[in-house]
Amino acid sequence: MATPLLEMKNITKEFPGVKALNDVSFQVTEGEIHCLVGENGAGKSTLMKVLSGVYPYGDYTGDILLSGVAQKFSHIKDSEQAGIAIIYQELALIPEMTVYENIFLGHEIKNGTIVDWNETVQRAGQMLKTVKLDTNPATLIKDLGVGKRQLVEIAKALSRDVKILILDEPTAALNEDDSTNLLNLLLDLKKQGVTCILISHKLKEVIQVADTITVLRDGQTICTLDASRGQVTEYMLIKYMVGREIDNIYPTRQRQPSTQITLEVKNWSAYDPNLGRMVLKDINLNVKRGEIIGLAGLMGSGRTELALSMFGNPVGYQITGEIQLKGAKKQFNRPRDAIRAGMAYVTEDRKGDGLILIQDVKQNITLANLAEISIRGVVDNNAEVKVANDYKESLNIKTPSVEQKVSNLSGGNQQKVCLGKWLFVKPDILILDEPTRGIDVGAKYEIYTIMTRLVQQGMSIIMISSELPEILGMSDRIYIVSSGKISGELPIEEATQEKIMHLATN
Amino acid sequence: MSFFQNAQKVLKQNIREYGMYIALFVIMAIFTATTDGVFISPRNISNLINQTGYIAVLAVGMTLVIVIRHIDLSVGFLAGFLGAVAAIALVFWKLPVYIVIPLVLFLGALAGLVIAFPIAQLKIPSFVASLAGWLIYRGALLLVTAGTGTIIIPDDTFNALGNGYIPDFPDIGFLPDVHKLTLVLGLLAAIFFIVGELNSRKKKQAYNFEVLPMDMFVLKLILTSGLIGAITWVLAGYNGLSWTAVIVLIVVAVYHFITTQMVFGRHIYAIGGNPEAAELSGIDVKKMIYVVFGSMGMLSALSGILFASRLQSATTTAGTLFEMDAIAAAYVGGVSAAGGVGKVTGSIIGALVMMSLTSGMNLMGIDISAQYIVRGAVLVAAVIFDVATRNRGK
Ligand SMILES: Nc1ncnc2c1ncn2[C@@H]1O[C@H](COP(=O)(O)OP(=O)(O)OP(=O)(O)O)[C@@H](O)[C@H]1O
Ligand SMILES: [Mg+2]
Numbered sequence: 001m002a003t004p005l006l007e008m009k010n011i012t013k014e015f016p017g018v019k020a021l022n023d024v025s026f027q028v029t030e031g032e033i034h035c036l037v038g039e040n041g042a043g044k045s046t047l048m049k050v051l052s053g054v055y056p057y058g059d060y061t062g063d064i065l066l067s068g069v070a071q072k073f074s075h076i077k078d079s080e081q082a083g084i085a086i087i088y089q090e091l092a093l094i095p096e097m098t099v100y101e102n103i104f105l106g107h108e109i110k111n112g113t114i115v116d117w118n119e120t121v122q123r124a125g126q127m128l129k130t131v132k133l134d135t136n137p138a139t140l141i142k143d144l145g146v147g148k149r150q151l152v153e154i155a156k157a158l159s160r161d162v163k164i165l166i167l168d169e170p171t172a173a174l175n176e177d178d179s180t181n182l183l184n185l186l187l188d189l190k191k192q193g194v195t196c197i198l199i200s201h202k203l204k205e206v207i208q209v210a211d212t213i214t215v216l217r218d219g220q221t222i223c224t225l226d227a228s229r230g231q232v233t234e235y236m237l238i239k240y241m242v243g244r245e246i247d248n249i250y251p252t253r254q255r256q257p258s259t260q261i262t263l264e265v266k267n268w269s270a271y272d273p274n275l276g277r278m279v280l281k282d283i284n285l286n287v288k289r290g291e292i293i294g295l296a297g298l299m300g301s302g303r304t305e306l307a308l309s310m311f312g313n314p315v316g317y318q319i320t321g322e323i324q325l326k327g328a329k330k331q332f333n334r335p336r337d338a339i340r341a342g343m344a345y346v347t348e349d350r351k352g353d354g355l356i357l358i359q360d361v362k363q364n365i366t367l368a369n370l371a372e373i374s375i376r377g378v379v380d381n382n383a384e385v386k387v388a389n390d391y392k393e394s395l396n397i398k399t400p401s402v403e404q405k406v407s408n409l410s411g412g413n414q415q416k417v418c419l420g421k422w423l424f425v426k427p428d429i430l431i432l433d434e435p436t437r438g439i440d441v442g443a444k445y446e447i448y449t450i451m452t453r454l455v456q457q458g459m460s461i462i463m464i465s466s467e468l469p470e471i472l473g474m475s476d477r478i479y480i481v482s483s484g485k486i487s488g489e490l491p492i493e494e495a496t497q498e499k500i501m502h503l504a505t506n
Numbered sequence: 507m508s509f510f511q512n513a514q515k516v517l518k519q520n521i522r523e524y525g526m527y528i529a530l531f532v533i534m535a536i537f538t539a540t541t542d543g544v545f546i547s548p549r550n551i552s553n554l555i556n557q558t559g560y561i562a563v564l565a566v567g568m569t570l571v572i573v574i575r576h577i578d579l580s581v582g583f584l585a586g587f588l589g590a591v592a593a594i595a596l597v598f599w600k601l602p603v604y605i606v607i608p609l610v611l612f613l614g615a616l617a618g619l620v621i622a623f624p625i626a627q628l629k630i631p632s633f634v635a636s637l638a639g640w641l642i643y644r645g646a647l648l649l650v651t652a653g654t655g656t657i658i659i660p661d662d663t664f665n666a667l668g669n670g671y672i673p674d675f676p677d678i679g680f681l682p683d684v685h686k687l688t689l690v691l692g693l694l695a696a697i698f699f700i701v702g703e704l705n706s707r708k709k710k711q712a713y714n715f716e717v718l719p720m721d722m723f724v725l726k727l728i729l730t731s732g733l734i735g736a737i738t739w740v741l742a743g744y745n746g747l748s749w750t751a752v753i754v755l756i757v758v759a760v761y762h763f764i765t766t767q768m769v770f771g772r773h774i775y776a777i778g779g780n781p782e783a784a785e786l787s788g789i790d791v792k793k794m795i796y797v798v799f800g801s802m803g804m805l806s807a808l809s810g811i812l813f814a815s816r817l818q819s820a821t822t823t824a825g826t827l828f829e830m831d832a833i834a835a836a837y838v839g840g841v842s843a844a845g846g847v848g849k850v851t852g853s854i855i856g857a858l859v860m861m862s863l864t865s866g867m868n869l870m871g872i873d874i875s876a877q878y879i880v881r882g883a884v885l886v887a888a889v890i891f892d893v894a895t896r897n898r899g900k
Binding site for chain 1: 709710713715716767768769770772773775776779780782783784785786787788789790846847
C-alpha cells in the first residue's frame with residue numbers, strides 16, 4: 001500500500017482532568033474525503049487542533065506524518081506552510097472587511113512592501129469562481145449570509161496552496177440548499193485533487209460524500225470504514241458512535257391537544273432602527289399548553305427576530321401589536337420581565353449571547369435564576385453546585401466537574417449547558433432557537449426526550465429550526481416564516497417537506 | 507503525595523492569586539534590606555497604610571467598574587472636589603462632622619449617577635463620559651477653592667479620620683508600650699478567619715467537594731494567621747490601628763462579601779463576561795451600570811474625605827492623578843482589562859504594592875523621575891505576569 005498522505009499515530013492529548021485523545025491513530029489517503037464522526041466531546045475538534053498546530057508539538061504525545069515525513073508543528077503557521085488548512089467550528093472572518101481582504105488576510109499579495117490591491121481583487125475573483133460563489137469581491141463579510149461566508153472561508157483556505165482541507169462542522173449553521181451547495185463543492189474539489197477531512201453530526205451528508213469514515217468515541221478510534229461503496233448506513237454509524245443501538249430518532253409522544261392558549265401574539269410588527277427597515281410584519285401566532293410549535297423558514301426570515309421581540313426586546317426594536325400570556329395582556333420592556341412572566345429563550349448563538357465563556361459550568365447554569373439558590377441576596381454556593389450537578393447528570397453534560405470553564409467544553413456540551421440554564425428557570429414557555437445545532441445523534445435524542453417530558457408536564461415550546469426533519473418530527477403545529485411574515489400554518493398531519501419549503505420560499 | 511509536591515501543585519494552580527502576595531512580600535523584603543529596616547518599622551508601616559487608604563478605597567470601586575468593562579477617569583478630581591466641599595461645609599457653613607460626612611458621601615453617589623447617565627442611557631463610551639467628568643470636576647474644584655486657596659480644616663474629629671488611631675484600654679501596667687485593643691482585634695481577626703475556614707471546609711466535605719490537602723490547609727491557616735499576627739504586632743508597637751485602616755478594612759470586607767457571595771456580585775461578573783448574555787439572562791445591565799458608578803462616586807467621596815482629613819486641609823490640586831493610581835492598583839491586582847475578571851482583595855494588594863514602591867523609594871531617596879519609571883515597569887510586569895499565567899491556566 002502506498003504511504004498515506006497523512007498519518008497520525010498514537011496521539012494522546014490530556015487536559016487537566018480530561019483525556020481528550022487516548023492513543024488515537026488516523027490515516028488519510030490522498031484525494032479522498034475523510035469524515036470524522038463521534039459524539040459531542042469525543043475528541044474530533046481536539047484531534048484536528050493537534051494536526052493544525054493549535055496544540056503545539058510537545059503538548060501531546062504521538063507522531064504526525066505527512067507523506068511519511070514526521071512533522072513537529074509548533075504553531076498554526078507551520079501547519080499552514082505544510083499545506084494544512086483548517087476551517088473552525090466558529091467562523092473566523094472579519095465582518096467589517098471585504099471578501100477580498102479576508103481571503104488574503106495573513107498572506108497578502110505584495111509588490112515589495114506594498115499590498116497589490118488590483119492583483120488581490122483579481123485573484124480573489126478567481127478564488128470565488130472556484131468555490132462557485134457569485135459575489136462581488138468588494139462586498140463586506142457582514143453583508144453575506146452564513147452559507148456564503150462559509151464559501152469565503154473555503155476560498156481563503158484554497159488561496160494558499162492546500163493539500164489537506166479540514167472543515168469542522170461546516171454545515172451546522174447552514175440550511176439544506178447551502179449545505180448541498182457546499183457538499184457539491186467538496187466533491188468538485190476532490191476531483192481537482194484536494195484532500196478533505198470533514199467533521200459533521202449530520203450523518204446523511206457524511207454517508208453521501210465520504211470515501212472513508214473514522215468513528216471516535218471517548219477519545220479513542222473505534223473503527224475506520226470504507227464508505228465509497230455505499231455499504232455504510234446511518235444506523236451502523238450511530239451504533240459505533242454511541243456504543244449501543246438507537247432505534248428511533250424521535251421519541252414517540254402522546255399528543256394531547258389542549259385548548260388553553262399560553263402565549264398569543266397579535267398583529268405583531270417590529271421595526272429595526274439600526275437596519276432601518278421592518279423585520280416583522282403583522283405576525284399572529286399562538287401556542288397552547290403542552291404543545292410544541294415549530295417555526296420553519298429560511299435563514300434570515302425573521303424567526304430569531306420574532307423570538308427576541310417577544311422575549312423582552314433587548315435589541316430595541318420599535319414594536320406594535322399585542323402579546324398575551326394565559327389571556328392577560330403583557331408588556332415586556334426587557335428580558336427580565338419576560339423571564340419573570342415565565343418565558344425562557346435558548347439563543348441560537350451560544351457563544352455570542354448564550355454563555356459566559358470565562359465562567360464555569362455551574363455559574364452559567366444558575367445565572368438566570370440565582371434567586372432560587374440565594375437567601376436575601378446571598379448565594380448558597382453549595383446549593384449551586386448541587387443544582388449544576390443535577391443538570392450535568394440529567395442532560396449528560398460531559399465535563400470533569402461543574403467547575404470547568406465553559407470555554408473548555410466541546411461545542412455540543414456547551415449547547416447542553418445553555419439548555420440546562422434555561423430549564424433551571426422552570427419556564428411555562430420555552431423558546432428554543434436551533435436547539436440541536438452541533439449536537440450528536442445520541443444527545444439529540446436526549447434533548448427530544450426532554451422536550452417531550454416537558455410538554456407532557458404542561459410546558460409550551462416554540463422551536464425554531466432549520467432542519468425540516470426535526471420540525472416534522474417534533475412539532476404539533478408548524479408556522480412558516482418568510483420575510484418577516486407568517487406565510488403559512490400547518491397542522492402536523494398536513495405538513496410535508498415540500499409544502500414547508502414552498503411556503504418558506506414564496 | 508509529599509508535602510513539597512502538594513505545595514508545588516497548590517502554588518501552580520493558584521499562581522496568579524498568590525503571585526501578588528509573593529510580589530508584595532518580595533518588594534517589602536527588598537526595601538527592608540535597602541533601608542536598614544526603616545521600611546518595616548512600625549512608624550513607616552503605619553504611615554504606609556494611611557497613605558494607601560485614599561487610593562485603596564478608589565481601587566475597590568474601580569475594580570467593579572473595570573469588571574463591567576468600563577472605566578472611570580473622573581474619580582480623582584471628584585475626590586478632590588468633594589474634599590473641598592467637605593472643608594467648606596465644615597469651615598464656612600459650620601456644619602457638624604456627622605452631617606458633613608454623610609452629605610458628602612451622598613453627593614459622591616449622585617455625581618457617580620450623573621456620569622453613569624450618558625453611559626447607560628445613550629451608550630456613550632465610559633472613557634469619554636468620565637473624561638468629561640474629569641474636566642468638569644477639576645473646574646469645579648478650582649472654582650470652589652478660587653476665593654480661598656487652601657482651606658485649613660480645624661475640626662479634630664474630621665482630621666482624626668486620616669491621622670488618628672483607635673483608642674486603647676486604660677493602662678493597667680500590663681504590656682505598657684503596646685496598643686492592647688489592636689492586639690485583641692488582631693487576635694479576634696485570626697480566630698474569625700480560622701473558624702470561617704474550618705466551617706467552609708467542613709461544609710464542602712459534607713458535599714464531597716474537592717478541598718485542599720490537609721497539610722496545605724494547615725499551612726494556609728498558619729501563614730495567614732501568622733501574617734495577621736505580624737501586622738498586628740507591628741502596628742500595636744506604634745500607635746495601634748489607625749482610623750483609616752479601620753475604614754478601609756470595613757470597605758473591603760463589605761465589597762468582598764458583596765462581590766463574592768451575593769447575587770449582585772454574580773450579576774456584575776456576568777455582565778463583564780458577556781453583556782449580551784447577561785441581559786438575555788434577565789440582568790438589568792443599565793441598572794447595574796448606575797449602581798456600579800454610583801458606588802464609585804461614593805467611594806470617591808470617601809477618598810476625598812480621607813485625603814482632606816490626612817492633609818487637614820483642602821487644596822486646589824487635591825485628587826490629581828488619583829484615578830491613575832487606582833486604575834494601576836486594580837490592574838496590578840489582577841483585574842482584567844477585558845472585563846469579567848478581578849477581585850476586590852486583589853486590587854487592595856495592588857494598591858499596597860504601588861504605595862510600598864513609592865514609600866520605599868522615598869526612604870531610599872530615589873529621585874522622583876526614577877520612581878515613576880520603576881512604577882511603570884512594575885505595572886507592566888504585573889500585567890504581563892497576569893496574562894501569561896491566565897493563558898497557561900487555560
Ligand atoms: N481547552 C480545553 N480544556 C479542557 N478540556 C478541553 C479543552 N478542549 C477540549 N476539552 C475536552 O476534550 C474533550 C474533547 O473535546 P472536543 O472539542 O475535541 O470534542 P468534539 O468531538 O469536537 O465535540 P463536539 O461534537 O461537541 O464539537 C471534551 O471532553 C472537552 O471537554
Ligand atoms: Mg467540536
